[in-house]
Amino acid sequence: MAEINIIKIDGKPLEKLIEVVSIGIGKLYKPTEIRKVANAEAYKIKVIEKALAKSKASSNLIDIETQEKIQNRLLHQEIKRQINIENVTFKTAQHLQHEKNISSEALDDDWITRFFDTVQDISDDQLQDLWSRILLGEIKKPKSFSLRTLEFLKNLSQEDAKLLTKVAEFAISISTTNFIYYKPCHKSFSEKWNFFYSDMLYLIELGIINPNDADYHIRGLDKGSSLMCQYGKNKGIMIERNINGESFALTATPFTKLGNELLKLIEKQINEDYLNEFCVTAKSGRPDIDIKIGYKVSEDSSYFVYDES
Numbered sequence: 001m002a003e004i005n006i007i008k009i010d011g012k013p014l015e016k017l018i019e020v021v022s023i024g025i026g027k028l029y030k031p032t033e034i035r036k037v038a039n040a041e042a043y044k045i046k047v048i049e050k051a052l053a054k055s056k057a058s059s060n061l062i063d064i065e066t067q068e069k070i071q072n073r074l075l076h077q078e079i080k081r082q083i084n085i086e087n088v089t090f091k092t093a094q095h096l097q098h099e100k101n102i103s104s105e106a107l108d109d110d111w112i113t114r115f116f117d118t119v120q121d122i123s124d125d126q127l128q129d130l131w132s133r134i135l136l137g138e139i140k141k142p143k144s145f146s147l148r149t150l151e152f153l154k155n156l157s158q159e160d161a162k163l164l165t166k167v168a169e170f171a172i173s174i175s176t177t178n179f180i181y182y183k184p185c186h187k188s189f190s191e192k193w194n195f196f197y198s199d200m201l202y203l204i205e206l207g208i209i210n211p212n213d214a215d216y217h218i219r220g221l222d223k224g225s226s227l228m229c230q231y232g233k234n235k236g237i238m239i240e241r242n243i244n245g246e247s248f249a250l251t252a253t254p255f256t257k258l259g260n261e262l263l264k265l266i267e268k269q270i271n272e273d274y275l276n277e278f279c280v281t282a283k284s285g286r287p288d289i290d291i292k293i294g295y296k297v298s299e300d301s302s303y304f305v306y307d308e309s
Contacts, residue, residue, distance in 0.1 A: 013096040013097075013099045013100075013102045013139065016102060016139050017089070017092060017093060017096055017135075017139060019106075020107055020112055020135070020139060021089055023107075023109060023112045023113075024085075024112045024113065024115060024116035080123070081120035081121065082120075084119060084120050084121065084122055084123055084128065085116060085119060085120050087125075087128050088119045088122070088128050088131050088132050088135065089132075091128060091129055091132035092132040092135045092136050092139070095132065095133070095136045096136060096139065099136075099140060101140070102139060102140055103139075103140060103141050103142060105141075105142045106142070107138055107139070107142050108142065108143075110147070111138065111147060111150075114147055114150050114151075115131075115134070115135065115138075115150060118131070118150060118153075118154050119131045130153070130265060131153075133265055134150070134153070134265065137264060137265075144261065144264065145261050145264075146257070146258070146261060148258060149258055149261045149262065152206075152207075152258060152262070153262075160206070163199060163202070163203065164208070164262060164266060165266055165269075166194075166195060166199070167180065167195070167199070167203060167208070167209070168263055168266040168268045168269070169193075169268060169269045169270075169271050169274070170182075170189075170193075170195070170271070170274055171255065171263055171268060172229050172230070172231050172237065172252075172278065173229065173230045173231075174216055174227070174228070174229050174230075176260065177254060177255070177260055178254070178255040178259065178260055178263055179214065179216070179252035179253055179254045179255065180209065180252065180253050180255070181250075181252045181253075181278045181281070181282070182200060182252070182253050183213070183251075183253070184251075184281045184282075185274070185277050185278070185281055188273075188274075188277055192273060193271065193273070193274065203259075207256055207258050207259075208255060208256060208258055208259035208262065209253060209254075209255060209256065209259060210253060210254045210255065210256050210259075212253075213251050213252065213253050213254075214251070214252065214253070214254045215249035215250070215251050216249060216250040216251075216252065217247065217248065217249045217250075218239060218240075218241055218247070218248045218249075218289075220241070221241070221244060221245060221246070221247065222241070222244055223241055223242060223243050223244050223245075224240065224241065225240070225241045226238050226239060226240040226241065227239040227240075227248075227250065231270070231275055232268050232269075232270045233268070233296070234295055234296040235270065235275070235293060235294070235295060235296075235304075236293070236294035236295070236296070236304030236306070237275075237278075237279070237291065237292075237293060237294075238291070238292045238294060238304075238306055239282065239289055239290075239291050240289065240290050240291075240292065241288060241289055242288060242289060242290050243288050245288035245289075246288070248286065248288070248289055250282055275293070279291045279293070292306040292307060293306070293307070294306035294307070
């Protein structure tokens with residue numbers, strides 16, 4: 001891994017990372033505070049010495065070879081943990097060098113502690129990259145990932161990760177929430193896309209998918225009123241009223257808060273077949289609405305261009 005001295009990198013985003021890491025793995029003490037720590041350590045050493053003296057006087061004294069094994073094991077474990085933390089921090093720093101808009105809001109101390117308690121035991125490179133993106137998202141916008149999400153990801157299995165990646169393929173968003181258009185396309189999910197009802201039930205059990213459907217309404221009854229959705233990074237879906245008409249609601253199954261947070265971490269694959277079936281099924285029996293697919297003007301833009309034909 002390339003060396004990086006995070007302390008020397010300039011810029012507000014990385015300053016915030018330094019602050020977060022300092023809280024998570026040890027405060028950057030001022031000179032006056034170092035003396036306090038030294039005094040505390042001296043007291044701790046005295047306590048340890050007394051305990052050892054008491055142990056030596058006992059018939060249950062651990063032999064020197066066993067003590068050395070324990071010390072070596074603990075040292076190896078802590079070195080490995082420190083490397084894991086530094087790898088995640090390094091990956092986060094790489095991401096942050098390209099970020100400009102960072103919230104000035106401080107991260108929650110409990111969140112930071114839970115985060116570093118978790119990543120210290122993560123050695124897999126791909127998982128370290130995942131956790132670096134979590135830290136990146138939280139630095140950019142605190143409260144993006146709840147403690148529940150951290151706990152869920154801590155225990156995530158490879159099979160669950162594959163299923164999450166699969167269901168992300170069907171996530172359509174409105175504002176900051178996501179839904180899956182499942183029931184209207186039920187047969188297509190199993191016959192075309194290898195996603196089964198048992199998968200849906202398991203995702204509900206995990207707390208990722210809501211067990212109840214929700215209605216997403218076009219606001220307004222006048223011609224031109226619309227409901228705007230997004231699919232993937234660059235595709236927009238506009239459900240537009242083409243005449244003055246009756247109310248329209250799209251019924252779909254929403255993701256939970258946990259599910260919405262997890263979707264931020266997944267690079268969603270575009271399933272053109274699913275997108276087309278969504279448009280056809282949503283419009284079925286509703287001549288008073290049109291559904292158009294649009295494309296983002298640019299990656300940094302929030303505007304979509306729709307085909308008017």
